[in-house]
Amino acid sequence: MSTKKLVSIVLLIFINIGVTMSSQENEIEPEIKAKIECARQDTARIRGVELARVKMQSCSKAVFRNGCLDAAEEGEMCTEALAKGYKIVINVEGGAEIVYHANIRQLRRVEGEHRGKRIPCN
Secondary structure, eight states: OOHHHHHHHHHHHHHHTTOEEEOOGGGSOHHHHHHHHHHHHHHHHHHTOOGGGEEEEEEEEEEESSTTTTOOOTTOOOOOSOEEEEEEEEEETTSOEEEEEEOSSOEEEOSSTTTTOBOOOO
């Protein structure tokens, strides 16, 4: 097997298994901390709960397969290039979770009826 083919296979495996690396809160970039807060506010709004009941459960570095952070809206065109970012899991007291994907430029809701929706952050 050629080296080029082997590298391609390894890259595909890397992408498809969604390799993530744990992040400690103090290692998170300030721009991503702002996205986490924005995700908490979005979760509180769509779940109809007080912000105090909404916590970040986890935040891990991730490599996404496209510029839409693997969370495109229906019909949206995305750049076909690897994009570094974060997978953010927000938890509402009582068990409900919402997953977001983020990088320094955007925050996207990954699950639910508004999958892929870009969340505006001020």
